[in-house]
Amino acid sequence: MTAIVLRLVAVASLMFALLAAEFAATFVFSGWGRGGVAIIAITMAAVAAFGFMDLHQEDVTVWLFAAAAVLWLTILLGLGSLDPFTRSLFPTNSMTP
Amino acid sequence: MSDAAAHEFQFASAEHQRETAISGIWLFLATEALFFGPIFLSWIFARHADPSAFDVGGRRTDLTIGLANTALLIASSFAYGVGLALIGFGRRRGMVAWLAIAWALGAAFIGLKFGVEWRTELSEGLFPGAHFSIHGPARSGAQLFFAFYFFATALHGLHLLIGLGLLAWIIIQAERFTAENHTPVHVVGLYWTFIDVIWLILFPLIYLIGRAS
Incomplete structure (x- = not known):
């Protein structure tokens, strides 16, 4: 204890x-x-x-679920970030009324 | 299910039932991680659009309350861990006492976040909209920040409220749990600490990144 x-x-x-x-x-x-x-x-x-x-004390199924969470988040954040981080923004002339 | 060694009919043993429950909550937490994922992604998108304006919003948050709330949740997870350890040794009254401490710390978080911090921010006109109080070139970016802030903290707060309800249920049902049979205490503890983990990611996104050089 x-x-x-x-x-x-x-x-x-x-x-x-x-x-x-x-x-x-x-x-x-x-x-x-x-x-x-x-x-x-x-x-x-x-x-x-x-x-x-206590993740280290759990069995292989729990490890699989925890790893899946990390993998899914990595895919989501990784691929999701590709768009803003690789897009080139060019200034435009905007007419304000 | 009052007998410590008893288990539901669909399980081969009490241990099988426990393992299934623990695996089930971890699978649920994996889906919860995905649930919060788009919120983190929205932070990346919104900040990337105009980092300096977004950070203007971040610097308007109350760092003292944010720090206090982070300490409260870490202490709360610790208290829950002690309570879970105590029931593992059959010390039910000790478990109830430590779980009550964990509940009080979680309730203090809710009180500080929504009773003090949100109230101040709303009175200062920081809710996005026509009456948003930050003007000038940073207005749009700061509004994006506070849209993220209010949505993310509301969602986290909702999870914490559910956690408080579950914790109260565990305390009320404490007589059911023994050293051999306390899986619900373990399952709720995993959910409770997961809420802490989500806050550990939200805390720097809200309070620190905008202030870092």
Whole structure:
């Protein structure tokens, strides 16, 4: 019991440390930039999945569903982002009435 | 189903029933991830159209409340984890106490988000529309940001409200659960932490990216 609670305390502490790192990436270490913030956010989600949701203790079916979620999101966000990131916008002359 | 070792007729054993329930909630959470996916995609689209104007909206959000709410949800997932561990050892009263703490932390999130933050933003004219209070060249981009903000936080808040209802149901039904038979506590806990995970992605999109250099 104590070991489980200690592990949960460690997970929560890690989450708060990552939250602090997110702030540092935003306000202190400008070199990290937005990419750093995004990477830390995804890391926090992974820590919650493994630390609080105990994904590592589940069987292969659960892993399959979790992997499917990541794959579907990657396809959605990846292919969905291709349009705005690859489209060239040319300025036009617009007449305002 | 009062007997700890009992299971429904369609399952070979109580363990089979537990595994099916856990797999089922993970499949549901996978569809929920896809449900929130287009909202994240809309953020990418809207911000890419005019990043500087979009970030003007992001900088008008209340960072203090956003940070407090993130801390509340992390603490809430921790409290739920402790409650789940306690029922695994048959300590029902301890479980109820920790789940009540998790519920209170979730309710505090709702109170801060909708009772304080939304109210302030609405009074400041930040809801997109004719009376939107940000003017100048950033107006359109900032409106796009706040359209994303209000929709995403409303949807997340709705999920949290459902989670609060489920958590209350677990607390009310606590007498049913034993060290051997507490699958519903586990299933609701996975949903509860998933709401936390969604917020962990929404938090930087709303409060941090627009402020990052």
